[in-house]
Amino acid sequence: QVQLAESGGGLVQAGGSLRLSCAASGRTFSTSVMGWFRQAPGKEREFVAAISWTTITYYADSVKGRFTISRDNAKNTLTLQMNSLKPEDAAVYYCAAKSSSGGAYSQSLYGYWGQGTQVTVSS
Secondary structure, eight states: OEEEEEEOOEEEETTOOEEEEEEEEESGGGOSEEEEEEEOTTSOOEEEEEEETTOOEEEOTTTTTTEEEEEETTTTEEEEEEOSOOGGGOEEEEEEEESSSSOTTOGGGOOEEOOOEEEEEEO
């Protein structure tokens, strides 16, 4: 099993920045791909960004150029740097991990999930 714990959410004004972190524990060798997903009220959870063990990155079109995903395999941490935040970025952000490579965009393939952290963006 892998346990994931997010931190770093909060309230920020539009145009501002936030940095989310996710700490992984347990069978961390199972975190081949780690990603961030988000769910806004009344909407389905959607892919935000993902990164492979070898640091290949994947981004949703809506966040490209604004968000940066990174990981520290030695420390078992995942980070999402969010810049130029927009009101439409407001959501609960979830950290997720999967043991197999590939399929980074598909949330159904992720077997491990954190509890989520709230990001609120005021206009």
